[in-house]
Amino acid sequence: MTVTQLLEEKAVQYGERAFCICDDQTYSFRTIRDCAARVAANLAARGLRNGDKLVLLMGNSIEFLYVFFGLGRIGAVCVPVNPLLKPEEIAYIVNDAEARVLITVPEFAPMLPLVCELMPGIESVYFVSDVVPDGVEPFSALLEPVASVPEIAALPESVASLIYTSGTTGEPKGVILVHKNYIANARMMTKVATLTEADRFLCVLPLYHVNAQVVTVLAPLTAGADLVLMKKFNLYAVLPLIAKCRPTVMSAVPTIYHVLCQLPKAAEQDVSSIRFFVSGAASLSEDTYLAVQRTFKKPLVQGYGLSEATCASAVADPDAPIKWNSVGPALPYTNIRIVSETGPDAAVGDVGEILVSGPAVMKGYYKNPQATAEVLKDGWLHTGDLGRFDGDGYLYIVGRIKDMIIRGGLNVYPQQIENVLASLEGVAESCVVGVNEPRWGQEVLAVIRRVEGNCLDEGTVLEHCRQRLASYKCPRFVRFVDSFPKTATGKIKKTEVARQFADVATISA
DSSP, X not given: OOHXXXXXXXXXXXXXXXXXXXXXXXXXXXXHHHHHHHHHHXXXXXXXXXXXXXXXXXXXXXXXXXXXXXXXXXXXXXXXXXXXXXXXXXXXXXXXXXXXXXXXXXXXXXXXXXXXXXXXXXXXXXXXXXXXXXXXXXXXXXXXXXXXXXXXXXXXTSEEEEEEOOOTTSSOOEXXXXXXXXXXXXXXXXXXXXXXXXXXXXXXXXXXXXXXXXXXXXXHHHHXXXXXEOSSOOHHHHHHHHHHHOOSEEEXXXXXXXXXXXXXXXXXXXXXXXXEEEEOSSOOOHHHHHHHHXXXXXXXXXXXXXXGGSSOSEEOOTTSOOOTTOOBSBOTTOEEEEEOTTSSBOOTTOOEEEEEESTTSOSEEXXXXXXXXXXXXXXXXXXXXXXXXXXXXXXXXXXXXXXXXXXXXXXXXXXXXXXXXXXXXXXXXXXXXXXXXXXXXXXXXXXEEEOTTOOOOHHHHHHHHHTTSOGGGSXXXXXXXXXXXXXXXXXXXXXXXXXXXXXXXXXXX
């Protein structure tokens, strides 16, 4: 099955029943199917063909869904791009993807001349607006009635999208996801969460990211459920929206949950409709988990995944006993191994690299066979993440191989130190990296963003760590910042932090 066939099947089954609520407007299964089909037909009439790439450069909107679901009718490929990127970053992705069409929003107009100059392969540009600059067509032109719509051209093995990695370890790479990757991952999520037609998802994460695409669009579609799409993220509007629209599931990143719990009168908001919250994309601290329990008194489960495995590979069952610091067992039809440096599977409790196999694993990296060969070996995706299993088969994320600090021959996992720092009053966020140091090879650096108004100092940080960590794991250096560079999903860009403080050991010598 393809993404487009899934929508077609559900539109026939549910017809005029609501599927998406956005900006107080309700869109039925059939409406979204029909609009997606018209978009596909009009793009085909303008020359978009099977295998052509189309860039979606926009935030959350119903138009995003029309394109995402419609492209399968002509076998074209969706390339979602974060609109907050700089023109040069956007141009790199567009040129690497060899895209021909760009659909974006009016806010992008000031950058348009520069970006078009940087990406000459773009032949057509559409704005989601009726007022457009010269040389640009309104998106409404793609919704004009057509005599007929194309039959669905995409096959399950056809490429559905190119999802570009955040580039935290170099230039972004295009992850090739085929239709059956999406369908398989959505079915896994539906099964483990026991989703039904009675569920309603709240989508607050950006649709250009796989988390929103799979967890809050395709999973409810698979179950015949519906969703509320927050068009422009507003932290202060999340809890009132839950009270108003009564969703049963919300997926977000730890930072969102942390701040929601700190909002005035958060505990008084009506979140009774929620069955469970899902947290992913970054490490969840115990403080944040406990704050959610105190404030909202609802299950909060973690999930683990990466774009190279479509979205999720492990998610905790919300109806099972929750181990707050675990991402749960492997999803159905997904295999996960923990492999030691020497190759054999690690024993229960031992740390090793996380390997994933199953129908959600990507086809490879676009135009990058070398990078593909480095991570896809013998049917297994080598994630570069470090983890361990407990005796119940629950997975715990320890960190990234490339983040691991080797101090005097001993392995230090930054995430463990970051978890300790998260329990210290005054720490809003932290990032632990290794810095080169001649005696030990690497030393531990903790970079901290303080809670506003707090005067946390280096001595307090070091003493807190000494009481909770082995001496070789304790930070040697502590630095404070006002903000961290982040990816679209809220992950701190550790490579940039490490680069910024690369000479801290030399300066301090």
